[in-house]
Amino acid sequence: MDLTSIENLFLAKGFSQFGSCRLQKSDWSEAYDSWLHSNYQGDMNYMKSHRNAKLNPQSHWPDLKTVLVGSYVYVDHPESFDEFPLQESQIARYARGRDYHHWLKEKLNSIVVELQKAFPEEHFLCVTDSTPLMEREVAYRSGIGWLGKNTCIIHPKQGSLFLLGEILTSLEVPKTQSEPHPDHCGTCTRCLDVCPTNAFVEPRVLDASKCISYLTIESPGEFPEELRTGVGKWLFGCDLCQTVCPWNKKIYDLDEKQEMNLDVSKQEVEELRWILESSNRELQKSLRGTPLMRAAGNKLRRNALVVIGNAKVKSLRELVVSYLNHHKLGDTAQWALKQLEGE
Numbered sequence: 411m412d413l414t415s416i417e418n419l420f421l422a423k424g425f426s427q428f429g430s431c432r433l434q435k436s437d438w439s440e441a442y443d444s445w446l447h448s449n450y451q452g453d454m455n456y457m458k459s460h461r462n463a464k465l466n467p468q469s470h471w472p473d474l475k476t477v478l479v480g481s482y483v484y485v486d487h488p489e490s491f492d493e494f495p496l497q498e499s500q501i502a503r504y505a506r507g508r509d510y511h512h513w514l515k516e517k518l519n520s521i522v523v524e525l526q527k528a529f530p531e532e533h534f535l536c537v538t539d540s541t542p543l544m545e546r547e548v549a550y551r552s553g554i555g556w557l558g559k560n561t562c563i564i565h566p567k568q569g570s571l572f573l574l575g576e577i578l579t580s581l582e583v584p585k586t587q588s589e590p591h592p593d594h595c596g597t598c599t600r601c602l603d604v605c606p607t608n609a610f611v612e613p614r615v616l617d618a619s620k621c622i623s624y625l626t627i628e629s630p631g632e633f634p635e636e637l638r639t640g641v642g643k644w645l646f647g648c649d650l651c652q653t654v655c656p657w658n659k660k661i662y663d664l665d666e667k668q669e670m671n672l673d674v675s676k677q678e679v680e681e682l683r684w685i686l687e688s689s690n691r692e693l694q695k696s697l698r699g700t701p702l703m704r705a706a707g708n709k710l711r712r713n714a715l716v717v718i719g720n721a722k723v724k725s726l727r728e729l730v731v732s733y734l735n736h737h738k739l740g741d742t743a744q745w746a747l748k749q750l751e752g753e
């Protein structure tokens with residue numbers, strides 16, 4: 411099986427791009443260390459504990475030599491389903507359906523089944539997101555795209571609204587024909603300018619602790635007060651710095667104004683009510699198998715309170731009041747109430 415046949419396995423599973431590169435020491439280690447040194451990881455402690463494996467992967471997997479990289483577009487969610495409980499809430503596109511940690515991994519696993527048949531002696535390891543690997547760097551090196559000023563990998567014809575998945579292998583394959591893409595950001599600064607919480611320190615450097623995606627998905631506690639207004643109506647994740655990107659707008663019909671608008675539909679109000687009235691068990695039962703499972707409990711209630719405050723959903727005032735003495739969310743409820751009362 412040659413490289414083109416391997417590429418065809420990826421394309422047949424719905425990946426839009428394929429590339430490969432050697433598994434080698436990171437070229438981005440200086441930037442990574444300086445990022446950690448500035449504590450831009452917030453409470454994501456695994457960014458520190460994963461450091462050595464990420465920067466020197468062969469110390470972690472001595473027998474693995476090659477990375478096979480695929481990108482998977484999610485603008486129309488590849489695994490959406492009708493029973494998804496939050497139909498109108500503002501949720502990052504990648505999260506509006508089944509969790510890619512499951513469906514993308516399944517696709518990679520099914521490719522490995524074929525590869526293993528062709529190369530029974532070799533080892534394969536499927537990776538997406540949670541394994542310590544500099545995924546954007548390997549995608550860049552294998553020609554999937556350039557590193558945008560918003561830190562996302564962008565392909566000139568595919569934009570950046572795709573996920574990355576890799577197969578690490580002991581197999582040695584020649585490097586993909588394509589060289590890394592040149593930087594096509596030019597003088598544009600739209601992503602840096604739009605970010606509602608000013609999370610970019612400079613182009614290609616994100617203070618993750620200020621990013622709405624971090625706040626609404628990863629952060630365990632209440633948001634710093636000065637960032638709450640910026641969260642707007644984002645209930646889980648954020649797409650704004652990609653929605654405004656001309657390389658995505660060129661391909662998809664995207665509207666950042668809609669993502670910044672604070673109007674709420676009746677259905678959205680009912681969804682916010684559902685979040686605040688449901689038990690942990692009910693939330694987990696309904697959100698199981700979706701990325702929102704990560705927040706199904708006080709994180710999602712915290713996010714809902716912030717959305718209610720920002721969108722001034724007065725019809726949910728009594729529910730907000732019922733959280734004023736909550737052991738973890740009291741401060742956020744107090745803040746939301748103030749927004750509702752127009753203070």
Ligand code: B12
Pocket residue numbers: 438439441442443445454502503504538539540541542543544545546547557560561562563564570571572573574575613614615616618621623624628646647648649651
């Ligand atoms: C931690 C993490 C986050 C954090 C931090 C994001 C970040 N930008 O670092 C948070 C929670 C905020 C986050 C948010 C999102 N994430 Co995320 N995340 C990750 C994760 C697990 C690790 C990334 C990481 O190591 N960050 C640390 C920083 C320091 O590394 P970096 O982004 O690679 O940045 C380096 C370069 O900027 C480099 N650099 C290189 N050249 C140069 C040149 C100059 C001049 C400078 C200054 C720097 C520089 O310096 C940095 C240090 O290495 C990866 C999966 C993985 N294992 O890689 C997914 C991943 C990066 N996320 C992904 C996605 C989809 C998202 C979201 C779009 C989800 C959403 N809609 O809410 C947002 C996008 C926000 C954004 N603008 O980045 C995708 C990216 C796909 C793509 N097309 O690029 C990944 C690859 C997951 C996947 N398998 O698909 N994420």
Ligand code: SF4
Pocket residue numbers: 604605606607608609610616620621622623648649650651652
């Ligand atoms: S995802 Fe949202 S909050 Fe995070 S950097 Fe992009 S625009 Fe800013």
Ligand code: SF4
Pocket residue numbers: 558559560561594595596598599600601602651654655656657
């Ligand atoms: S919005 Fe502009 S600067 Fe930002 S990633 Fe896209 S092209 Fe680059």
